[in-house]
Amino acid sequence: MDPSSSAASASSLSPSPALTPPPDCAICPRLQAFRQDNRTAYPQFHNAPVSPFGSLRARLLIVGLAPGLKGANQTGRPFTGDYAGDLLYATLTAFGFATGSYGKHPGDGLELRDCRVTNAVRCVPPENKPTTAEIHSCRPFLEDELANMPNLRVILSLGGISHGAVLVALGHKKSAFAFGHGARHRVDDHLTLIDSYHCSRYNTNTGRLTTQMFHDVFAAVRAELPHE
Numbered sequence: 001m002d003p004s005s006s007a008a009s010a011s012s013l014s015p016s017p018a019l020t021p022p023p024d025c026a027i028c029p030r031l032q033a034f035r036q037d038n039r040t041a042y043p044q045f046h047n048a049p050v051s052p053f054g055s056l057r058a059r060l061l062i063v064g065l066a067p068g069l070k071g072a073n074q075t076g077r078p079f080t081g082d083y084a085g086d087l088l089y090a091t092l093t094a095f096g097f098a099t100g101s102y103g104k105h106p107g108d109g110l111e112l113r114d115c116r117v118t119n120a121v122r123c124v125p126p127e128n129k130p131t132t133a134e135i136h137s138c139r140p141f142l143e144d145e146l147a148n149m150p151n152l153r154v155i156l157s158l159g160g161i162s163h164g165a166v167l168v169a170l171g172h173k174k175s176a177f178a179f180g181h182g183a184r185h186r187v188d189d190h191l192t193l194i195d196s197y198h199c200s201r202y203n204t205n206t207g208r209l210t211t212q213m214f215h216d217v218f219a220a221v222r223a224e225l226p227h228e
């Protein structure tokens with residue numbers, strides 16, 4: 001990816017073409033084929049790479065794993081339409097990172113405040129499991145996103161795959177910082193990476209992640225980012 005494109009878009013603070021994969025992005029053949037299958041099975045769904053939600057001027061970037069089949073892949077907005085979004089957007093609202101009512105669809109009027117939400121992989125993978133190659137292939141979009149957020153101070157990684165993808169996108173080895181729920185990593189002089197278990201229905205149903213645990217993580221995020 002041409003670094004000059006990142007520099008140009010950083011000055012305008014609007015998403016550059018490089019930040020947005022085309023609807024028929026063919027870089028990952030398995031995900032392209034899955035998208036085609038879903039266009040047949042669910043023709044009313046978005047069924048394309050899901051663009052991030054929120055301003056590039058935000059100080060907080062939340063990085064999930066990938067769109068859920070009947071969540072973001074259906075609605076076209078990250079974490080929108082399935083259980084993970086119920087917990088995430090309620091928590092963002094509780095901690096002042098969102099205003100309005102979350103209505104499970106992109107037209108609900110919900111607005112993010114000083115926060116942006118994205119995924120390590122932008123296309124829905126079968127069984128919510130992207131391959132290592134797919135994570136690698138989609139990383140340039142995450143790298144461009146990071147390069148175009150001049151005010152970025154905190155990244156919240158939801159799950160170990162997001163944690164690893166963020167570290168590599170920032171130029172670190174995955175092993176440089178160990179993933180742990182609630183862990184805080186000072187990845188450079190101006191940037192903190194905070195980890196959480198993913199707010200998926202599976203993790204909450206099994207008790208791996210409780211609402212209180214998720215709120216504790218956001219309290220740590222808010223402590224790093226006092227209201228301006």
Ligand code: SF4
Pocket residue numbers: 021025026027028031032049121122123134137138
């Ligand atoms: S996951 Fe990313 S790189 Fe792969 S096809 Fe989708 S948009 Fe393209």
